[in-house]
Every structure is written in structure tokens, then in C-alpha cells.
Amino acid sequence: MAGKLAIAANESDDLLADLKRLGFTEYEAKIYIQLLRMPPSTAYEISKGANVPRPNTYHALEALAQRGAVLPVSENPVRYVAAPPNDFLAALSNQTRALCADLSERLSSIAPSSKGEYVWMLRGEGNVHSKIDTLIEESDTSIWIKASDTVLRRHKEALRKAAARGIEIFIVLFGPDAEEFRFGPTCRVYIHEGNGVRMGTTDNLFTVSIDHIETLTATVEGEVVAAYTRNGPIVNLAESLVRHDYYMAEIFARLGPQIDEAFGPYLRDLRLACFSPEQAASFKKRTGLS
Template structure:
């Protein structure tokens, strides 16, 4: 608890006094010193600081003075609003200093950074969110997506794997264990920002506001959406023409290792004669 308070701007001593005062309302400085395990002189300095910030209040003019803690909802609601205002101001001021960043792409190399950036992008959306993800990614992205949909923004979700969604326009693809190419996530917001991530280890992602790159990501997501809708309606005809999971078409375009993975997944058995036959038909003539 103390560490979490310190992360919001409290000193260790301030955190200890505030916690002690919540548990012991109308306490004197002497009583708080005992409860917080601090020197009495230090407690009065801390109380003065907290009083100036509205975190505690003196409730008597008598000696010794008595104090109460302000309600946590009031204290941290104010901190939340002030932090949001400062962050918004910084975003605007820093953007003015470096307008060329809108043309750049930024690399993220940490899973938590990818999660934070993805959730932030969805939260910042004003009109539209489009995403391709695996069902497991909904553990951390479902709440921001649902909030976006409930606020009236268009939310398009392409999901690989089994997931029950109560929001957005949902397009279902094959289970995650049948997908080739690894654990990928693509996200586009308001036709103005995009993120592409590989969530297999080592995790890596690129975030961009570059208009050309954003259009490419938008097209990737749209193509996945088209394919899911068309495959749901015309699966028998498509598989009759191109094989199970469109294997005859896809093996001509995938890298060799992913082509063999796909063939194994759809049931031919990697390494068999059918694998060699399909790969031999590929444009580059690969037979491995």
C-alpha cells in the first residue's frame, strides 16, 4: 500500500501518516507518531504538508490539535484529474515541439509496453477501432474495446480462436492453434494510428501515425474481415476449389516453413508425399 501511495506522489512518511490517520480518525500528532512509527517532530512536518495539499484536515483548535484524513475518493479523484490534465497538456505541448513524429514509426520491445500502448490507442479513439487478435489477447484488451463500443465508436474485431463477445462487429477466424505465422496483433484507430505486434517471444511491435503505414495496416485488417465474412458464407465452394483451409492457394504464398506448418495443421502430415506435391507447385519451386 505504501509503495502504491508513493507512486502517486506521497513520500514514505506521508503515506504512513495518511494510512495511520485513516485507521485512527481525530488523532493527535503524538498518537499518529506512535501509530506510524515516526518521530513526533517529523509527524508534525508531515501533517503540515498533507494539510496544505488537502489530504488531511485539522478538526480542532485545542491543544493538542487533532486531525482527520480526507476521504480516499476525494484525495485520489483529485490526483487523477490533475494527472490527466497535466498529461493532456504535455501531450499537446510536446506534439508542438516535434510535429515530424507523425511521420515516424516507433518500436516497442516489451509485452507490457505493447499492452499499454494498445489499450491507450483504443481509449483515445474518437470514431473507429479495428483489430485482429487472438482470443487470449481479449484478457487485456476486451475492456477497452467494450468501453469504446459502449461509447458509440465503431469497433471491428477479427478474432482467432473461441471467444464470446458482447460488443462490436465480430468476425471469427480459425482457432489460434490452427493459425500460421505466429501470434500477431494488428490494430488501427480512426484511420490515423496503427500498431502491429508479434507477441511471441521475443515480443516486438511497431506503432505509427505515418499515413501510408496506417493505410497498409487498415487494409490488412479489412482483408482479414473480408476473408472471414466470405469464408463463413462460401466455405464449401472455396474449399472445393482451393483445398481445406485454402491450403492449395496459401502454400503458394507462404514462406516454406509456414507452408509446411499449414499442411501439417490441415491434416496431410508434414513430410508426406502430399506435402512435397503441394510445395513443388509453389512459384519458387521449393520442394523442402
């Protein structure tokens, strides 16, 4: 019994905290929860049940009524009921969304144009992958990606919907199966260097460019961190990275044996000539070459 009471108390504390995050005062949150438990109630009954001083109860009830959170349902004495949570919170969500959209437009009109020169940092797996999905969903003309299949699978549904909208999708893939990510006639997929093997630390990045105007590059192993920008030169740099890997994929598809003969498997001789010791060690571990 004591355990159940403790759980109920913790749940009530959580509800109070979340309502306060939505703009309720401590007393307003307590009164709204009390009325959900015991409708309809007079101000006296609410004050007693919610443990709120009576003068504060009248003030809080008036504020809640103005917000549509409670409704008076009788006179002499006045009794109140709480608005159904689904209806009230849906209305609050719509009002907040409309207010945010209006504020965004008005505040943007007074802010100086940044012309996209900033680079914004995002941290955390959820934040980064949510941003990637948003970029894909809001694309208008094109999506260019360089990524591994293990990461790209998290965004297959968003990419499939983009392809259905006719968006040009261009993917350089680390992985063996290009067909897995061909979602239609507007979607082209190329296996990186003809084999899809990741060689070094830069091959563990996820890079996406949207509509040739914005780009995001993320580390997706260990701590997940991303850089997002609309800076023109950086967007061009990201697209050049994807474009040149496409060139390499096509060259390997046609001249793979000759390239291996000239430079060794996986461009071994070229890579080891310029890799750092750490990169060289990673390359040898991944490929089994020396």
C-alpha cells in the same frame, strides 16, 4: 501472535511505500498512518507513536496540513486528525489528473511534431490488451480488425459499446462463428478464407486499425508484444492486409470448390511453394495435409 505482528508490519511497510509513491516523505507517511490509527493526537503523541523525531514531526504536520491530508481540530494543545482516506485520495486523484492534462497540453505545444513517424513498442499481456481497449473506446469513425476469436473475446464489451456508438466495425475472423462478433448493423464480420483456420505464424497476430490513422499489431501467443503507430504508410499497410483478407473471404464464399480444386485445400499448393520450412511444418500440422 508473532505471525499476526509480522503481517501487520508488512502491511504497514506496503502502505508507507505506496504513500511515498504518491509524493509523501517517509515521515509524512508515518504520521498520516499514525493519525489514522490514533486520532486525535498532539504533535508529541504523534512523534512518539510514529517514531518520528519531534522537530521533524512539526515540519511534516505543516506540510500535510497544506496538502489537506491532516486537519487541526483543537487548540492548547493542538491536536490533529487525518483526513478520511477516500476523500483525501479522491481529491488528490482529481488534482493529479487535472495537472497531468494541463501539462500534457503545455508540453505538447513546445514539442516538435513527430507527424506519427515513430513505432512504439508495448510489452506484456496487460499493457497490450489495455491499449487495444483504449483504441477501441476512443475510435471516432471506424475499427478494422484481423484476429482470432479466442483473442477477440477479450475485447467484446469494448466492441459492443463502439457498435452502439455507430462506429463502423470491420472484422476478418479466425474462427468458425461470425455471428458471435456481429454487434449491430454497422458491424461486418468475415471468416478468414471461408474456414477461419490459422495457417502460419502471421495468422497468430492481432491487427487493429482505428479511424484510418493509427494501427496496432501484436503477437498474442507466447511473449505478448505489440507495435503501435500513426505512421501513414504503415497504417495503409495494415489496412491493406485486412482489406485483402476480406477480398479472399468473399472469393472463397463464392468460388470455394473451384479454388480447392485448382490449388488444394487451404491454398496448399500456393502456400507450400513459398513457405519457409518452419512455416510449411506448421501448415501441415494445423491442416493434416502433406
